[in-house]
Amino acid sequence: xxxxxxxxxxxxxxxxxxxxxxxxxxxxxxxxxxxxxxxxxxxxxxxxxxxxxxxxxxxxxxxxxxxxxxxxxxxxxxxxxxxxxxxxxxxxxxxxxxxxxxxxxxxxxxxxxxxxxxxxxxxxxxxxxxxxxxxxxxxxxxxxxxxxxxxxxxxxxxxxxxxxxxxxxxxxxxxxxxxxxxxxxxxxxxxxxxxxxxxxxxxxxxxxxxxxxxxxxxxxxxxxxxxxxxxxxxxxxxxxxxxxxxxxxxxxxxxxxxxxxxxxxxxxxxxxxxxxxxxxxxxxxxxxxxxxxxxxxxxxxxxxxxxxxxxxxxxxxxxxxxxxxxxxxx
Amino acid sequence: xxxxxxxxxxxxxxxxxxxxxxxxxxxxxxxxxxxxxxxxxxxxxxxxxxxxxxxxxxxxxxxxxxxxxxxxxxxxxxxxxxxxxxxxxxxxxxxxxxxxxxxxxxxxxxxxxxxxxxxxxxxxxxxxxxxxxxxxxxxxxxxxxxxxxxxxxxxxxxxxxxxxxxxxxxxxxxxxxxxxxxxxxxxxxxxxxxxxxxxxxxxxxxxxxxxxxxxxxxxxxxxxxxxxxxxxxxxxxxxxxxxxxxxxxxxxxxxxxxxxxxxxx
Amino acid sequence: xxxxxxxxxxxxxxxxxxxxxxxxxxxxxxxxxxxxxxxxxxxxxxxxxxxxxxxxxxxxxxxxxxxxxxxxxxxxxxxxxxxxxxxxxxxxxxxxxxxxxxxxxxxxxxxxxxxxxxxxxxxxxxxxxxxxxxxxxxxxxxxxxxxxxxxxxxxxxxxxxxxxxxxxxxxxxxxxxxxxxxxxxxxxxxxxxxxxxxxxxxxxxxxxxxxxxxxxxxxxxxxxxxxxxxxxxxxxxxxxxxxxxxxxxxxxxxxxxxxxxx
Numbered sequence: 001x002x003x004x005x006x007x008x009x010x011x012x013x014x015x016x017x018x019x020x021x022x023x024x025x026x027x028x029x030x031x032x033x034x035x036x037x038x039x040x041x042x043x044x045x046x047x048x049x050x051x052x053x054x055x056x057x058x059x060x061x062x063x064x065x066x067x068x069x070x071x072x073x074x075x076x077x078x079x080x081x082x083x084x085x086x087x088x089x090x091x092x093x094x095x096x097x098x099x100x101x102x103x104x105x106x107x108x109x110x111x112x113x114x115x116x117x118x119x120x121x122x123x124x125x126x127x128x129x130x131x132x133x134x135x136x137x138x139x140x141x142x143x144x145x146x147x148x149x150x151x152x153x154x155x156x157x158x159x160x161x162x163x164x165x166x167x168x169x170x171x172x173x174x175x176x177x178x179x180x181x182x183x184x185x186x187x188x189x190x191x192x193x194x195x196x197x198x199x200x201x202x203x204x205x206x207x208x209x210x211x212x213x214x215x216x217x218x219x220x221x222x223x224x225x226x227x228x229x230x231x232x233x234x235x236x237x238x239x240x241x242x243x244x245x246x247x248x249x250x251x252x253x254x255x256x257x258x259x260x261x262x263x264x265x266x267x268x269x270x271x272x273x274x275x276x277x278x279x280x281x282x283x284x285x286x287x288x289x290x291x292x293x294x295x296x297x298x299x300x301x302x303x304x305x306x307x308x309x310x311x312x313x314x315x316x317x318x319x320x321x322x323x324x325x326x327x328x329x330x
Numbered sequence: 331x332x333x334x335x336x337x338x339x340x341x342x343x344x345x346x347x348x349x350x351x352x353x354x355x356x357x358x359x360x361x362x363x364x365x366x367x368x369x370x371x372x373x374x375x376x377x378x379x380x381x382x383x384x385x386x387x388x389x390x391x392x393x394x395x396x397x398x399x400x401x402x403x404x405x406x407x408x409x410x411x412x413x414x415x416x417x418x419x420x421x422x423x424x425x426x427x428x429x430x431x432x433x434x435x436x437x438x439x440x441x442x443x444x445x446x447x448x449x450x451x452x453x454x455x456x457x458x459x460x461x462x463x464x465x466x467x468x469x470x471x472x473x474x475x476x477x478x479x480x481x482x483x484x485x486x487x488x489x490x491x492x493x494x495x496x497x498x499x500x501x502x503x504x505x506x507x508x509x510x511x512x513x514x515x516x517x518x519x520x521x522x523x524x525x526x527x528x529x530x531x532x533x534x535x536x537x538x539x540x541x542x543x544x545x546x547x548x549x550x551x552x553x554x555x556x557x558x559x560x561x562x563x564x565x566x567x568x569x570x571x572x573x574x575x576x577x578x579x580x581x582x583x584x585x586x587x588x589x590x591x592x593x594x595x
Numbered sequence: 596x597x598x599x600x601x602x603x604x605x606x607x608x609x610x611x612x613x614x615x616x617x618x619x620x621x622x623x624x625x626x627x628x629x630x631x632x633x634x635x636x637x638x639x640x641x642x643x644x645x646x647x648x649x650x651x652x653x654x655x656x657x658x659x660x661x662x663x664x665x666x667x668x669x670x671x672x673x674x675x676x677x678x679x680x681x682x683x684x685x686x687x688x689x690x691x692x693x694x695x696x697x698x699x700x701x702x703x704x705x706x707x708x709x710x711x712x713x714x715x716x717x718x719x720x721x722x723x724x725x726x727x728x729x730x731x732x733x734x735x736x737x738x739x740x741x742x743x744x745x746x747x748x749x750x751x752x753x754x755x756x757x758x759x760x761x762x763x764x765x766x767x768x769x770x771x772x773x774x775x776x777x778x779x780x781x782x783x784x785x786x787x788x789x790x791x792x793x794x795x796x797x798x799x800x801x802x803x804x805x806x807x808x809x810x811x812x813x814x815x816x817x818x819x820x821x822x823x824x825x826x827x828x829x830x831x832x833x834x835x836x837x838x839x840x841x842x843x844x845x846x847x848x849x850x851x852x853x854x855x856x857x
Binding site for chain 2: 011012066069070071072073087090091092094095097099101104105106108110111115118119122123124125
């Protein structure tokens, strides 16, 4: 369905000289810095796959997605989506794809959601029976009915995102790009959205590419991970091996009540944990839940320090990417 | 056929916009009324001046009104239908919303233009038509069906020229993110066109005829009807200028679009 | 489209990166000057006097009036925006008088505008368009006093329009209405003495001609020296009257805020 071969994108950034004289100089003679946003990335995705495309901010995720959508032209390499080169036949490619771009709406700001969908029907030339059927199915899972009469500008983030998803799948696309579809949503809306995406994929064999910072999204939706860092492909494989490695990874963030005089870990913890100090009043402790337990870590810390507050979190995408980058995935 | 498809699609956009207008009737009314007030102020200005003179450089009061009427209706076509060009930089490119247009299976320029139909222009259209009718029945022109058709063609050309010039300068936004100040400055040149070009010095006339052809948005079309002996040819040239401007602006737009898709934002 | 430009400018005024707009405004102003200049030259081609004014006098009037006309708008826009967004509630808790703060902000931006916008126009006017100097040194001084009064009157009127945002949703329509009325009655486009008698009578009982016409007429000498004292008095009365009116509407509006909790 999607073939990406040796894809690269370089941006030219004009180097601005400061001040009025600099501005005048820039008019006639510009110097450019080139920044490689994506370098020599290759992968291929089959129909019906659900792929998590992850990386830290600025790793080149959205640049890649933009090239797959036809919004950006690559500097080198080739892209084919359903046999079409997106940036050469942007409008033809657009028929095959659907997209949710995080906070930006695909809908029409001022008009009620129902009318927005209706306009999309005309734009994508969706046959009436398909349109009716899709809207009915989507309404069931996403509970759109109560939103139909309201324009996007009057919706909450969660309501808006439900409509966005419906809009992305409305024209029966072959591929759907989802950029942070659950960011900022509460747990129940997240669950509903994930369920919707899974159902679409199961019933229609829609290929889904998901970029997210939420590990939960990936665990529940994707079977495969493509990881990118500094524009380079870092990992491409199934989710299982990543989960084996990181599924038991925990981080506990401690806020200390007093300034620590000694930043060394208590002896009984030292072999199992990785500590990262932020000043001398905050420390983030990473460990593997199979090697030591959260309660042991907390107990040991409480003994050595005056702990004011603590939170336990799953590993962030950033820390996983960093880890794989530094140590590989063996 | 593509043209047919776009026409139908445009109608769908219009339907939506009309619904929004109906929902905000008061806004619509105030918007239209306020543009009428602005127009009224400049009409009053001309009327007051003509209390003291019989003619302006050989043009009578109603002839001046006629020029004014063509300018106002032509501009209103641009304001109603092509108003969204003004927002390309700060509403689409700066915010990244332009990407939304690019992942749709329709022409992005069409999408941009259809995204908004501006109600305030309706007031200007109304007053422009009234002025035109008053002027046309008083300025001594003998009207035939053919000349009326010609007038309509010329007004449409005027609207197209306004829009094409604006499209050209809006396109600069692809490089400079927001070209609104440039558009604003250029658009203010169109105020020249409200009076006979013959009152200006040569430099201004050349500028408005050959470089930024606002002269063809009001004066030349009006003169071709008022003074066919001297300006008759302009009736032919005006639609031609409109066509050339549109083609050039659209080509430039495509260049801008290519620049946008190769640099991103 | 004017709406967007207004919104945009009000946004941009907040930050200093204002360069593009400075040039755009400058170009638009110069174009306005050229149009007026050419127009009036054409008007005077077949006549030497209109309402007791010859061409040089008329050009002087039109150019100075155009420059002064730029000052009649003010901070009303900012006030109505902050009312609409509800920010005004926060402003009201601060330890200063919001109206006075706005007036001072307004004066500040007008002072900087006079250097950036008016000075270049004035230079063009004197150097290329044949604008005459004030009739006398004293006349120039009186013009300055009258112009300051006029600008202050404009600020008060603008605040009135701004405060009305408490009652209307469509601030934009109101502002355009204001622009229309001002461009007719302030005399920024044309001396009010050119008006037909009935219109002149209306204009004389309104405060608007005090904003532009009065100072510029003092400048050109259209208001005779002995009568200047009287016109300055009238301007002062309008200024005080409008100031009181703003205060009055403002206090009514504040009660509304208190009731609705912002």
